[in-house]
Amino acid sequence: MEDFIIGLDIGASLTKIVLVNERLEIIRRMVLPSMDPRETALRALNNLFSTIDSEDRAKVRMTLSTGGRSRFLGNEILGIPIMRVDEIKAIGFGGLTLSGRNNCLVVSAGTGTALVAVYDGGRAIRHVGGTGVGGGTILGLSRRMIGVYDFKVLEEMALRGDPSKVDLTINDIVGGSIGILPANVTASNFGKILGEASAEDVAAGIFNMVSQTIAVVAVMAAKAYNLEDNVVVTGMLAKSRLISRIIRETTDLFSVNVIIPDNCELAGAIGAIAVYLKEKGESDSKI
Ligand SMILES: Nc1ncnc2c1ncn2[C@@H]1O[C@H](COP(=O)(O)OP(=O)(O)OP(=O)(O)O)[C@@H](O)[C@H]1O
Ligand SMILES: [Mg+2]
Known part of the structure; x- marks a missing residue:
């Protein structure tokens, strides 16, 4: 009989669960x-169980948990053994599995942003660092600045807004391009906020600031870790059309290649399972 496995990623804001x-x-x-x-x-x-029949329920062998809020879950839930997987490993293996690469820089764009460098199919994994600027920043700033706290509503507003009403561009300062940067690139996020800026323009400015920060941090890390061709962006934020567009526009300026895999929001949950299967395979083959 086929075995099923659950991956459970309890993040700072959202919990992702997957059955594979x-x-x-x-x-x-x-x-x-x-x-x-x-x-x-x-x-x-x-x-999850309310969506499958009892036959499939009986196939579930194990739950692998990860994510910042996954501590202290005990050894079993609903009679199924649960094992915790280190989040850095889970992010690393999630990026590898979803992208099919052998080496990559995984950017976990969630409430905050974490970066993990993975080499040699996961034989070496490094926690590069990250930035506290992420999805939580988008929701927190927009709640205070324009009173909106719903991501989808905010994204729609940002798509209608004009970021040039709030962001200072290179062109605004020098009247043209500078060094490697074209004239339309942001010189200062929110550096030009005008009285006439609408809530939509502010939303666009917030999306710009967060996406550009994530992209620039990823670019610098990719260059430092020799992974410019293989930057894999994961996390719920990467599902946003607007965010992924701004990230790509920014990384293009630095000739860094970004991959945003299908199921990017499930990287942690799938990565936790991949870590377990790999370690299980290794210990089985040692016996
Ligand atoms: N429908 C959506 N599409 C894209 N992004 C969304 C959507 N809904 C919420 N978000 C954003 O996704 C962020 C959460 O992303 P994610 O679930 O990857 O993080 P997390 O795992 O909870 O946090 P962390 O990994 O930092 O612990 C929220 O802060 C919000 O800005
Ligand atoms: Mg997360």
Whole structure:
């Protein structure tokens, strides 16, 4: 009988759960808000099980958990053993698995932003660092500046807005390009906010600031770690059309190649399973 495995990534804001078979093919997936870790884990598993029949339920062997809020979940949930996987490893293997690369810089664009360098199919994994600028920054600033806290509403507003009403460009300062940068590139995020800027323009400025920061941090890390051809952007933020567009526009300026895989928001959850399967394979072959 085929075995099923669950990956559960309890992030700072959102919990991602995925049910896969041993070939890592996705059978079910869900995203829900993160609350108390054990309560969230229970809710995620119950929600998932409500969508499959008892035959498939019986195939589930294991839950692999990861994410900042995945500590203290105990050894089992709903009778299924649960094992915790280090989040850096999970992000690294998630990026590898989803992109099919052998070496890559994985950018986890979530509430905050984490960067993980992975080499040689995961035999070497380094936590490069990151930035506190991320999805939480978008929601926090927009709540205070324009009173909107819903990501989708905000994205729609940002798409209608004009960032040139809030951002100072290179052209605004020098009247043309400078060094490697074309005239339309941002010189100072929010450096020109005008009285006439609408809520939509401010939303566009917030999306610009966060996406450009993530992209520039990724570019610098990719260059320092020799991974310019293989930057894999994951996390829920990468699902946003606007964010991924701005990230690509920014990384293009520096000739860094960005991959945004399908299922990018599931990198942690799928990566946790990939780590488990790899370690299990290695220990099986040692016996
Ligand atoms: N529908 C959506 N599409 C794209 N981005 C979204 C959507 N809904 C929320 N977001 C953004 O995604 C962010 C959360 O991303 P993600 O779930 O990857 O992070 P997390 O795992 O909770 O946090 P971290 O990895 O930092 O612990 C939110 O802060 C929000 O800005
Ligand atoms: Mg996360």
